[in-house]
Amino acid sequence: MSKKYKFQLPMAFVVMVLSFTICWQIKGVHNAAGETEISSRIDTLQSELKSAMDKSNSLSEENSELKSQIENYRQQLSAQEQNSDELLRADLGRAEMFAGLTDVEGSGIIVELKDASNVQSGVVDGFVMDKNFGIVHDDQLLMFLNELRASGAEALSLNDERITATSEIRCAGPTVSVNNTKCAAPFVIRAIGDPDTLESALRISGGAIDQVGLYGIEVTVKRDDKVKIGRYTGATSFKYASAAEEAEQK
Amino acid sequence: MILVIAVLIGVAAALLVPYGLSGDQMIYIAVGIIAALDTVFGGTRARLAGKFNIYVFISGFFANSALAILLTYIGNKLGVNLSLAAVVVFGVRIFNNFSDIRHILLDRYMQKRNGGSETSENAPQKE
Numbered sequence A: 001m002s003k004k005y006k007f008q009l010p011m012a013f014v015v016m017v018l019s020f021t022i023c024w025q026i027k028g029v030h031n032a033a034g035e036t037e038i039s040s041r042i043d044t045l046q047s048e049l050k051s052a053m054d055k056s057n058s059l060s061e062e063n064s065e066l067k068s069q070i071e072n073y074r075q076q077l078s079a080q081e082q083n084s085d086e087l088l089r090a091d092l093g094r095a096e097m098f099a100g101l102t103d104v105e106g107s108g109i110i111v112e113l114k115d116a117s118n119v120q121s122g123v124v125d126g127f128v129m130d131k132n133f134g135i136v137h138d139d140q141l142l143m144f145l146n147e148l149r150a151s152g153a154e155a156l157s158l159n160d161e162r163i164t165a166t167s168e169i170r171c172a173g174p175t176v177s178v179n180n181t182k183c184a185a186p187f188v189i190r191a192i193g194d195p196d197t198l199e200s201a202l203r204i205s206g207g208a209i210d211q212v213g214l215y216g217i218e219v220t221v222k223r224d225d226k227v228k229i230g231r232y233t234g235a236t237s238f239k240y241a242s243a244a245e246e247a248e249q250k
Numbered sequence B: 001m002i003l004v005i006a007v008l009i010g011v012a013a014a015l016l017v018p019y020g021l022s023g024d025q026m027i028y029i030a031v032g033i034i035a036a037l038d039t040v041f042g043g044t045r046a047r048l049a050g051k052f053n054i055y056v057f058i059s060g061f062f063a064n065s066a067l068a069i070l071l072t073y074i075g076n077k078l079g080v081n082l083s084l085a086a087v088v089v090f091g092v093r094i095f096n097n098f099s100d101i102r103h104i105l106l107d108r109y110m111q112k113r114n115g116g117s118e119t120s121e122n123a124p125q126k127e
Helices: A004-032 A038-081 A085-101 A137-150 A195-203 A208-213 B004-018 B023-049 B054-078 B082-113
Strands: A102-114 A122-124 A126-128 A157-159 A170-171 A177-180 A181-183 A189-193 A216-230
Touching: A004 A137, A004 B023, A004 B054, A085 A122, A085 A208, A102 A137, A102 A157, A102 A195, A126 A157, A137 A189, A137 A195, A137 A208, A157 A216, A189 A216, A195 A208, A195 A216, A208 A216, B023 B054, B023 B082
Parallel strands: none
Antiparallel strands: A102 A189, A102 A216, A122 A126, A157 A189, A170 A177, A177 A181
């Protein structure tokens, strides 16, 4: 009898631990919404997202701090030299608008580009098609923006990212990077300018809309009397460039 | 009887524990489970072979689980899936132990039926 317990007690202990861990594990799998295979991937993505959001928060805090500093300086300035600097401040305002540092609104158009809904791979009507063709690409967005600029757009934004002098539009994997922010389809381009000119510039035969239409990309153009375009919110410091003092050189 | 109670206690405890496991920890527990399974089969075999030793059994349980988890951890750090090594080794051992158990039990059964006159060829040791 005692020999039997010598076996059974330790075995009972191990079996208990075993059943406990197995049940625990199964419970954990259930808690993870039954997505075991991708749960670890979700985990890493979550931590990445969290760190990115933390970074973004701290940066935007810093940004607003700096902005309030600028505001302070400006108030001090206007308090000191109220009369003499009226002209200068008007100039500054115009320069900021030109640089995309202020919110602007006006008549214009809103263009939306959506990925083609059904693109088959293989040969369709004698053309070799690939699924990638139906996706809105960076160069197509660039073509749209360039066309809008050429037809007199005064302010542009892509998915609420203001297009400035230093904005890039670049393929970033499955997304498009604008002002170092990743944007995904559907892409919404806002442009302020003469709505007629802007729209006809896009709709011209063989123009931008026709060209992306070949790939099945859906484009909708909406006119609006009050297109609002937000300011550029990224960093505005220059690291390498400084104003050249031309007048003194000559 | 004791074993059934033990299983029930384990299940109940697992259901009562409020913490869930995240994806990162799961692989460690999984490897631990396999190590524990191996211990159970090994212990049963030793018992049937009459060689059961409580110290070997318990130390094997902890040491094997710890080693498996350690291997998995190192593998994670190195970017090599070393948990596979633990899974494969313990998997093979579980099958070996199980086949030994099968042999012993079949042997006994045969012996009983034939009045102890015949034994199968690869008979492990008897009590």
